[in-house]
Amino acid sequence: MKGSSVTLNSDLTEMKDNDQIQWRFGNQNTSLAEINKQTDSMTVYDDVLDGRFRNRLRLDKQTGSLTITDITAEHTGDYELQINSVTKCFLLTVY
Template sequence: MMEGESFTLNSDLTEIKDDDVIQWKYEYYGDTLIAEINKRTDRIAVYDDVIDGRFRDKLKLNNQTGSLTIIDITTEHAGPYSLQINGVRKRKINIGLIGSVTSVSVKEGESL
């Protein structure tokens, strides 16, 4: 992947259950919540003004699967992300951009 492209952080869910709370966090700055689907309260939100506004107009949350897409990715979006479902951390994804080269790592047994 090159800078300027979009990158999707997959939840691996095919559908969201009625009582699910799905949270995506950017861990580089201490578990900062950047997107959330709360089916209990029927709320879907992206928090793109957090940190220094680096995610402003860059986040697209899929309300069917809970996957999160970062649009026009740059080096300032590099770092660890985590997915929590109902308060349990399900996966951690590390995005590293070096110039125009992207590396992605996930925990063993997880898909991307």
């Protein structure tokens, strides 16, 4: 629903020391966020795609789940989560 928040769950309860996570959006696989436990780094790219995600992305450092706040129709689309070599896809539709 427009204006609410949605969490795309990684289904992890806790990331392991060697886990790498990357979230991507859309047909161009635009990077939204990533966590690399080996280097203890976490990055959120919320200024991509003309700023449609600016100040709206929350990445859970423990689980790797991604929350999008104050969603709009611009956030409708395909989201891809890659955990190490495993890929999980989400389709988000905002009304």
